[in-house]
Amino acid sequence: MDKIKTSDYRVDQTIHLKDIATLNMLSSTEKKLKKRLRDTRDKLSKLQDVFYAHNKYSVLICFQGMDTAGKDSLIREVFQDFNSRGVVVHSFKTPTFKEKQHDYLWRHYVALPERGKFGVFNRTHYENVLVTRVHPEYIIGENIPGINSVEDIDEKFWESRFEQINNFEKHLVANGTIIFKFFLHLSKEEQKNRLLRRLIREDKNWKFSPGDLEERELWDKYQDYYEKAINNTSSKEAPWYIIPADNKKAARAIVADILYDELKVIEEVQYPTLDPSIKSQIEHYKQVLNQQ
Known part of the structure; x- marks a missing residue:
């Protein structure tokens, strides 16, 4: 079975999406891909338990992609073995009235995972340099000082947003x-x-909206702005990974492998050691329980 190299998917230099493959079968059958995911999912769930007990790091996992890219099913399949106390999934829709009364990052900040937990963002703060860039009129609804019309939203505005997101x-x-x-x-x-x-x-009818076709007509714009967002915000601290998504099972296996390979090497994350005063009395506690 193919070995997944994280570096093959991580963005470490300027990329052009048109040059990157959208299909990767990992030289495996669908049956083998499902087994691969099950095996990695099991290891991830055990690792999650250690992170929860260690209680020093949180893990934020962000998913972006065009409509039908498979975000919902990938999240369901990759994280289904996690203990529900240790993972929270947020799906960000159109901002509410309350959310618009704050800056655009606020609703994402308050949804961040606590220490020891995994947070999964289905669509993310990057919608604010993607959808809003394709539809700049949405920015007017944010009621930002100095932005009174679409004409006020220039290239410096987007550069500033990239800087804010990086910070x-x-x-x-x-x-x-x-x-x-x-x-x-x-x-x-x-x-x-x-x-x-x-x-x-x-x-599947319920998933369809005529708006999907309208957005599809803007495909090239979205690809351009995704490329700009990725190139401006992939950093050593918070890298982007580009996952071929034409085959859903392969995409799920790749994401799961990357998560496990990157997290397992953090040596500091261990189960806490038992207090010496308690550890020295373990046999005594066993006797007490057996007598009850």
Whole structure:
């Protein structure tokens, strides 16, 4: 079975999405991919328990991708063996009225995982340099001083947002959050197939919205802005990983392997040692319990 090299997916230099493959089968059958994921998922769940007990680091896992890229099913499949007390999934939709009364990062900040826990963001703070860039009129709704019309939103505005996001993530890392950012890289042809499947299968109809087709017409813009966002915000502290997403099972296996390979090497994360005064009395406590 293919060995996944994290470095093959991590963004360490300027990338062009059109040059990056959207399909990787890992030279495996679907049956082998499912088994691979089960094995890694089991190891991840055990590792999660250690992080929870250690209670010093939190892990933030961010997923971005075009509609139908497979974010929901990937999250369901990769994290299903986690203890529910140690993982929280947030799916960010259109900002609410209350959220708009704060800066654009606020709703993400308050959803960050506590120490010892894993937080999964299904769509992330990057929507604020993606969707809002394709639809700059959304920025007006943020009621930002000095931004009164779309004409006020220039290239310096987006550069400033990239800097703010980088500073936000740098602050999190410095205070014990380990960040993974995954872009599920889907081809336009595969998106068409998945949208057609939503229309053909009655059990998938509910997922379809005419708005999906309107956004699909803006495909090239989205690809351009994803590329700009990734190139401006992939750092050593909070790297982006570009995951070929045309095959869902392979994408899930790759994400799970990257998470496990990167987290298992943090030697500091161990189960806490028992207080010596308690440890020295273990046999006594056993006797007490056996007599009760």
